[in-house]
Amino acid sequence: MTQTKENFDPSTAAQTGIGPTFMVAVEQYFPSEQRIIHDDLALKILPMGYQLLIKLLRIPLLRNWMVKVSEKQVEGIWSGILVRKRYIDDKVVAAVSGENSVKAIVNLGAGYDTRVYRLPDLATVPVWEVDQPVNIEAKQKNLQKALGQIPSHITLVPINFIEQELGAVLQAHSYPSDSKTFFVWEAVSQYLAESAVRQTFEFLAQAPTGSPLAFTYVLKDFVEGLNLYGSEKFYERMIVKDNAWHFGFNPENVADFLSEYGWRLIEDLGYDELGERYTKPTGRNLPAMTIERMVYAEKI
Numbered sequence: 001m002t003q004t005k006e007n008f009d010p011s012t013a014a015q016t017g018i019g020p021t022f023m024v025a026v027e028q029y030f031p032s033e034q035r036i037i038h039d040d041l042a043l044k045i046l047p048m049g050y051q052l053l054i055k056l057l058r059i060p061l062l063r064n065w066m067v068k069v070s071e072k073q074v075e076g077i078w079s080g081i082l083v084r085k086r087y088i089d090d091k092v093v094a095a096v097s098g099e100n101s102v103k104a105i106v107n108l109g110a111g112y113d114t115r116v117y118r119l120p121d122l123a124t125v126p127v128w129e130v131d132q133p134v135n136i137e138a139k140q141k142n143l144q145k146a147l148g149q150i151p152s153h154i155t156l157v158p159i160n161f162i163e164q165e166l167g168a169v170l171q172a173h174s175y176p177s178d179s180k181t182f183f184v185w186e187a188v189s190q191y192l193a194e195s196a197v198r199q200t201f202e203f204l205a206q207a208p209t210g211s212p213l214a215f216t217y218v219l220k221d222f223v224e225g226l227n228l229y230g231s232e233k234f235y236e237r238m239i240v241k242d243n244a245w246h247f248g249f250n251p252e253n254v255a256d257f258l259s260e261y262g263w264r265l266i267e268d269l270g271y272d273e274l275g276e277r278y279t280k281p282t283g284r285n286l287p288a289m290t291i292e293r294m295v296y297a298e299k300i
Contacts, residue, residue, distance in 0.1 A: 079288060083274035084271070109130065189217050208299065
């Protein structure tokens with residue numbers, strides 16, 4: 001995948017990698033039965049300054065304040081980020097099990113995500129984590145501090161999205177393109193122009209039959225400013241001021257878009273549905289994020 005300088009600012013996208021893992025780390029200070037996701041590694045791989053701040057949030061009053069502050073940015077963002085991670089966790093674990101299991105995992109735009117390090121079911125599955133060099137370098141450094149060394153079955157892949165092509169970079173890092181692969185593309189598509197989204201799917205079109213794909217997308221009418229879903233301040237910041245988000249899907253068009261590249265839509269879920277599955281059992285009353293959705297698809 002390549003992208004022009006005119007429609008992609010690598011620094012803007014790179015800065016978004018910490019936020020979700022920050023929330024996951026804070027979540028670990030809630031009582032175990034109230035957590036949407038369990039992740040003992042999230043805190044350890046974050047930069048030291050964030051670790052110190054998160055440790056202050058052990059105090060319930062401060063922790064609840066942090067959740068409220070996040071919700072003021074965009075309603076439902078706290079539960080939204082956590083439930084999408086739980087959903088992908090469940091799908092990946094299911095995909096590596098059984099006779100027709102996947103043989104590899106590729107995490108596109110991996111950021112500080114810890115999934116492939118913390119889930120026991122993935123302990124022997126070859127993994128390629130792809131991201132910008134600044135994120136890969138920081139993650140590698142912090143993982144070495146937290147774990148002692150990067151597990152041998154995991155390959156960290158730095159890529160310059162403007163100048164390099166995704167398939168070629170993965171091949172150079174010994175990714176076997178003929179292996180049935182689980183692709184994760186979490187919270188990335190909105191930062192790209194449509195041409196770059198399509199270039200990513202041109203790469204995905206070469207995936208072996210039966211390969212699964214889990215990705216998130218922002219609603220097109222939000223990106224275009226046609227429906228702000230009560231998140232006017234977030235729209236002003238992300239799209240008007242920072243010019244960070246460029247692309248969104250209309251849910252009615254997702255299946256056809258996937259079909260163009262040889263993928264079959266299995267699920268396209270709103271975060272209210274994911275909340276029923278993952279938030280409700282915790283007993284916490286958290287709103288669902290409305291501007292983003294979760295897709296699960298299979299290569300045909």
